[in-house]
Amino acid sequence: MQAKANALRQGFIRCHDCGYLVKTVDHLLSCPRCNSHLHARHPHSLQRTTALLLSSFFLYIPANIFPIMTVNQFGAGDAHTIAGGIVELIDNGMIPIGMLVLVASILVPSSKLIGIGLLLLCAHFRWQINARRWTVMYRVIAFVGRWSMLDIFMISILVDLVDFGGIQIIAGPAATAFAAVVILTMFAAENFDPRLLWDNQKNL
Amino acid sequence: MNDFIDPSYEAGDAAINKKREFPLIWLLPICALLVSGWLIYKTLSEKGPEITITFSSADGLEIDKTKIKYLDVEIGKVSDIVINDDLKTIQVTAQMHKESDGYLTDNTQFWVVKPQIGLSGVSGLGTLMSGAYIAIKPEKGKRERHFAGLDQPPVLETNAQGRKFILETTNIGSMGPGTPINFHGIAVGEVLEYELAKNADNIKLTIFVNAPYDQFIRTNTRFWIDSGIDLSAGADGFKLRTGPLAALLAGGIAFRTSSDDKTTDIVPENTSFQLFDGYDQSTQVIYHRTVKVVMYFGDSVRGLTIGAPVLLRGIPVGKVTDFNLEIDAKTADIEIPVMVEVEPDRIVVVNKQANTTVKENIVHLIAKGLRAQLQTGSLLTGQLFIALDLFPQSKVVTHNNTTGYQEFPTTPNSMNQIVNSAQAIMDKISKLPLETMTVEINKTLESLQGTSKAATKTLDIATGTLSSADKTMQSADKAMSSAQQVLTTLEPGSTTQYELNQLLKELTQTASSVKQLTDYLEEHPDSLIRGKKEK
Numbered sequence: 193m194q195a196k197a198n199a200l201r202q203g204f205i206r207c208h209d210c211g212y213l214v215k216t217v218d219h220l221l222s223c224p225r226c227n228s229h230l231h232a233r234h235p236h237s238l239q240r241t242t243a244l245l246l247s248s249f250f251l252y253i254p255a256n257i258f259p260i261m262t263v264n265q266f267g268a269g270d271a272h273t274i275a276g277g278i279v280e281l282i283d284n285g286m287i288p289i290g291m292l293v294l295v296a297s298i299l300v301p302s303s304k305l306i307g308i309g310l311l312l313l314c315a316h317f318r319w320q321i322n323a324r325r326w327t328v329m330y331r332v333i334a335f336v337g338r339w340s341m342l343d344i345f346m347i348s349i350l351v352d353l354v355d356f357g358g359i360q361i362i363a364g365p366a367a368t369a370f371a372a373v374v375i376l377t378m379f380a381a382e383n384f385d386p387r388l389l390w391d392n393q394k395n396l
Numbered sequence: 397m398n399d400f401i402d403p404s405y406e407a408g409d410a411a412i413n414k415k416r417e418f419p420l421i422w423l424l425p426i427c428a429l430l431v432s433g434w435l436i437y438k439t440l441s442e443k444g445p446e447i448t449i450t451f452s453s454a455d456g457l458e459i460d461k462t463k464i465k466y467l468d469v470e471i472g473k474v475s476d477i478v479i480n481d482d483l484k485t486i487q488v489t490a491q492m493h494k495e496s497d498g499y500l501t502d503n504t505q506f507w508v509v510k511p512q513i514g515l516s517g518v519s520g521l522g523t524l525m526s527g528a529y530i531a532i533k534p535e536k537g538k539r540e541r542h543f544a545g546l547d548q549p550p551v552l553e554t555n556a557q558g559r560k561f562i563l564e565t566t567n568i569g570s571m572g573p574g575t576p577i578n579f580h581g582i583a584v585g586e587v588l589e590y591e592l593a594k595n596a597d598n599i600k601l602t603i604f605v606n607a608p609y610d611q612f613i614r615t616n617t618r619f620w621i622d623s624g625i626d627l628s629a630g631a632d633g634f635k636l637r638t639g640p641l642a643a644l645l646a647g648g649i650a651f652r653t654s655s656d657d658k659t660t661d662i663v664p665e666n667t668s669f670q671l672f673d674g675y676d677q678s679t680q681v682i683y684h685r686t687v688k689v690v691m692y693f694g695d696s697v698r699g700l701t702i703g704a705p706v707l708l709r710g711i712p713v714g715k716v717t718d719f720n721l722e723i724d725a726k727t728a729d730i731e732i733p734v735m736v737e738v739e740p741d742r743i744v745v746v747n748k749q750a751n752t753t754v755k756e757n758i759v760h761l762i763a764k765g766l767r768a769q770l771q772t773g774s775l776l777t778g779q780l781f782i783a784l785d786l787f788p789q790s791k792v793v794t795h796n797n798t799t800g801y802q803e804f805p806t807t808p809n810s811m812n813q814i815v816n817s818a819q820a821i822m823d824k825i826s827k828l829p830l831e832t833m834t835v836e837i838n839k840t841l842e843s844l845q846g847t848s849k850a851a852t853k854t855l856d857i858a859t860g861t862l863s864s865a866d867k868t869m870q871s872a873d874k875a876m877s878s879a880q881q882v883l884t885t886l887e888p889g890s891t892t893q894y895e896l897n898q899l900l901k902e903l904t905q906t907a908s909s910v911k912q913l914t915d916y917l918e919e920h921p922d923s924l925i926r927g928k929k930e931k
Binding site (some may be wrong): 236239240243244246247248249250251253254257258365369372375376 | 421422424425427428429431432433435436461729
């Protein structure tokens with residue numbers, strides 16, 4: 193059962209581009225059918241994911257402490273951080289919108305960072321886990337990543353479209369950092385090869 | 397674990413890739429770290445000191461919104477507002493920018509700028525939209541982090557070039573901080589503040605005059621209240637003088653430099669000047685040398701005011717400075733000593749005698765009969781003034797002078813004299829025996845009645861006489877008509893007239909022959925005897 197669970201273990205590598213199954217004993221470095229590079233897993237998946245994850249961690253700090261946008265009303269600037277904006281929305285009675293922004297801008301990015309971090313740790317230290325569930329988590333992380341761009345999307349629309357004469361909206365430094373966090377975590381999720389979770393499992 | 401990955405394949409391939417991959421992908425977190433690190437460092441390095449300011453009220457102040465500005469540049473932001481323990485004031489915590497560190501000293505002043513709309517202008521209009529802000533006036537001094545905010549903006553917000561002066565007045569009127577100072581109609585400064593003097597007898601206005609106009613504040617510069625409309629009627633018609641429009645509404649102060657002053661007469665800062673009530677007052681010459689005398693008037697001083705003029709033959713030489721009421725406890729005499737300030741410099745002295753003082757001159761004039769007299773200046777208002785003139789006949793009456801000043805003799809008013817003599821006449825009239833007089837008059841009237849009756853009878857007789865006269869007139873008329881008839885017979889062409897003409901001719905002939913005869917007889921008187929001689 194163990195031997196059958198893994199193509200690699202049975203001496204096969206599947207070409208990533210054309211899906212051609214190559215026997216590893218052939219010591220071929222390129223696919224005999226499409227001539228693309230052959231690799232059993234995403235190359236350097238852990239390294240790349242770790243690097244991307246670290247970058248997004250570093251950017252996540254300024255993204256949260258700096259104002260994400262400044263509303264200039266008749267010359268008086270009013271700067272909001274992500275958390276401050278949510279508090280203001282809830283204070284103003286817009287609880288659903290506040291919750292949406294809270295989920296999209298705080299819960300999703302932070303859970304993504306933690307989740308990818310956990311996946312990396314798991315793959316690196318070869319934790320014995322329920323690989324099926326962890327794969328579900330990976331899928332959720334990979335799927336939900338793009339929705340974190342909601343805040344950035346909203347700000348970019350506001351900056352361009354809002355022109356109430358006196359009111360002017362300026363994106364703050366946190367907006368750039370936050371967008372970078374979202375993009376980097378998306379790349380990190382892409383680069384993580386979930387098969388690594390399975391490779392380490394002794395009992396399946 | 398050991399055998400599910402083919403070691404030969406994994407090891408070889410991975411080693412090559414690792415070397416190639418490492419620098420590229422790990423640059424990313426380094427970059428991210430640098431960027432976020434720089435952002436955080438920049439923010440922290442820009443963060444200046446945190447200060448607290450105490451205000452009496454947080455009106456218009458908002459946490460995280462209210463800014464601290466100097467010359468409209470933001471240098472800080474309110475980060476917290478709390479009520480102080482005394483429950484009377486509030487404490488504002490403000491996060492200042494780093495560059496403001498240098499001028500947060502113990503002399504620095506803070507105040508809240510709100511929109512102000514007054515007659516003399518509108519200020520802080522921008523705060524209507526943006527909300528109030530805290531303004532700062534930096535000063536040099538010791539480092540300080542806790543400040544007491546001002547309730548009112550300080551007198552001078554910016555370090556403008558110019559100087560301060562003091563104006564003294566007795567009535568603030570509509571003036572106040574911000575009242576403009578005009579120089580030939582140019583707004584050159586403003587009133588900064590006013591303060592009641594310690595003894596509350598006048599008000600000191602601190603004014604600020606901008607450079608270079610402060611150079612025109614010289615020794616003889618005169619300030620006057622230039623507000624409202626000055627309408628005067630004179631022999632040459634009505635005159636209307638108005639100040640600038642803003643001064644009309646909010647009051648203003650104007651000044652004028654004397655042409656006598658040179659640039660060496662420029663006065664130092666904080667010199668005091670008198671503020672005159674109007675332009676006319678300011679043009680009057682001020683005489684610093686005065687002589688005080690006291691005058692005792694026997695008449696009522698109703699209508700006499702402090703400042704009433706003292707005229708010597710119509711020319712002002714001084715003014716009334718004070719008067720009061722004195723009652724002698726012993727004799728119960730009522731006296732009104734009137735203090736008069738005479739300005740001797742107004743009088744030009746000719747033939748000046750050496751070593752004579754003003755007092756000696758006054759004594760000399762009194763000896764010549766100079767007296768003071770209360771006169772009515774205006775019949776409408778009953779205002780009195782003091783007139784000085786020579787009354788050589790009047791005697792010098794001295795009073796119990798307790799004032800310590802030289803007494804100046806007075807003489808009663810001519811009007812009062814008239815009133816007095818009228819009074820005397822009235823007294824005499826009241827003494828007349830009016831009742832007996834009426835009885836007499838009644839009797840006289842009765843006899844007059846009898847006389848008028850007799851006169852009526854006489855008139856009746858006269859009427860009879862007149863009717864006979866009428867008859868006479870009728871007969872005269874008749875006589876006249878017969879005379880008319882006679883005259884018609886003598887009309888030209890009538891026989892009577894012809895005959896008369898013939899008669900007249902004959903008479904003429906007769907007369908000429910008589911003349912011949914008489915002429916002949918004159919030549920030949922002998923012919924009377926001898927008869928006519930033949931030629």
